[in-house]
Amino acid sequence: MNEIKVTSADEFDIRDWLRTDLMPHFMCPGCGHGIALRALLWACHELGIGKDRLAVVSGIGCSGRTGAYIDANTFHTTHGRPLAFATGLKLARPDLTVIVISGDGDSLAIGGNHLIHACRRNLDMTLVLLNNEVYGMTGGQVSPTTSAERFTTTTPAGNMEPVFDACKLAEGAGASFVGREATLQTPALKDLFKAAIAHKGFSLTEVISDCTEIFGRKNALGSSPEMVLKQKKVMIPAHTDNRVPEPFKPHPFETGVFVRQERPEYGEVYEALRARVREKGK
């Protein structure tokens, strides 16, 4: 990474980072994933990451399709497995900056096992977990982060299951960097991504995104701007000491960086092992 820049929103041109020949994109109007993508690429821009050395690995779902628009080395893998693919890629090619884009279903349901072990292992990569509370691609089924009482196509009487808190899960599993922001605040989201990518080790960044067309419509949450503004009402910025954990209500969420600690990075640990066995073999 070269010099770290700070740029205003006007100075950053997202088109420099997109495969513009793939436009128009296939996201629904009002989808929050585009805002998250913008913040992510803005962070890459400010960190001076070269596009040739950037590898973006994604899974299945709306989140999984987001990576294809990035003008980098992009890998659209299988459902729930992007972290496992990325683990192989990063170990084989430590010279690459590896970013994984995944969703709440991809990371917390079908891929949950890879998530907790990626947190534990601490290989240097960044997970962007786009949480929109729903399986959007398949038509709006309940996910592990769907708020209580919300309607989805598989919870026609309202959701009865408690939600997963991805950040608490990651912290418990030993992640060395954990943070959350909402699409409401793009500059703050950009700064979170910047800190996460720059962090040596595994980083989990959860993005509170919004699914207007499917989840919003089903629950009468209004237009996209209305949904984003509603984020503000339930958002608790970090360090306000105002924890209200009510898992069975449309849940308030905290934002900020929750964990940032130095832990041995797995790639470096393995490199040290190689050196040790070579020394022994002499």
Next chain:
Amino acid sequence: MSTLQNIQGNAACAAGAIAAGCRFYAGYPITPSSEIAEQMAARLPKVGGTFIQMEDELGSMAATVGASLGGVKAMTATSGPGFSLKQENLGYAAMTETPCVIVNVMRGGPSTGLPTRPAQADIMQARWGTHGDHPIIVLAPHTVREIFEETIRAFNLAEALRVPVVVLYDETIGHLVETVDLTPPQPEDIVTRTFASGPAEDYLPYAAGEDMIPAFPRPGDGYRTHTTGLTHDERGFPTQDPQKVDAFMKRLLGKLERHAKMIEKTESVEVDDAQVLIVTMGTPARAAKTAIRQLRDEGIRAGLLRPVTLWPFPEAALRAAAKGKRAVLVPEMNAGQLILEVQRVLGGAAPVSGLNVFNGEPIAPQQIAQAVKELVK
């Protein structure tokens, strides 16, 4: 320099992988294949490679493909239940044309079955385990030395043809110790995929020439391509255009036929004058060789055709070997899988019967000799 040594089949597999240039292994413990992982854990860091024990079988297949997507030769090994779990990401490797090697040391099934006993009941799973039409190569060694050779050949074929290659053998050979020469191959006998070169402008990652194998774009080399399990066009991006889908599938499924000569491999033993042709692989092929000697001592002429490359199935070699034979016998340690392919290929040209053992014991030479005697009565 000879490197004669007493070595177990699974250890010979690991030695072959290292000799072939494998520098990444991701695995998950499972009997009776775990020795391969243990060997790779010890060997890989010494040669600058990486071993990782993943959290599950799905993850180990994914990490293997992920490493290969980075341009590094990669493998994993497993057995029945684990092989089932690997199938989805094996399909991803087939679809994205990512070279990789998967070893399946067969044990008794279904389900948890007989973890420490041999079987050959994954013959069809190895070919058809993942969903959708897909290309795959399956190699079936029958000695410790051949496990070494075929593991090397598996990497060579995977790299040359950008296809997943399965090395398939049963528990008996995996745990068998034989005195073998594991002289590493000459550097010119090791194949590494062709990496994309030339201008990045207007580069098409899935445009192939006459050989139907596109060059592999290595991340970091400036091509910035997209890899997806969705059906894709020559640019690598998803398409549902029927013409493009058709062209892509024809190339994906046709590339192995184009290179059939490189892939096909069989062993023939005393086939020419045989009255009865035995078709089998793995441990039963060892028993068949002994049975053929015993039968010939008694004046009964039997011969063996052994597919070393099991899939794609050696159709022409089987048709030629079976020509004019009084009977064909297919001994296998399952309820009848290889025989289905033999019957399909021969289409009634010779009577085909099976010898099926699925009690967890290897097939003995006497059982094969007895079955042949019944056929010539």
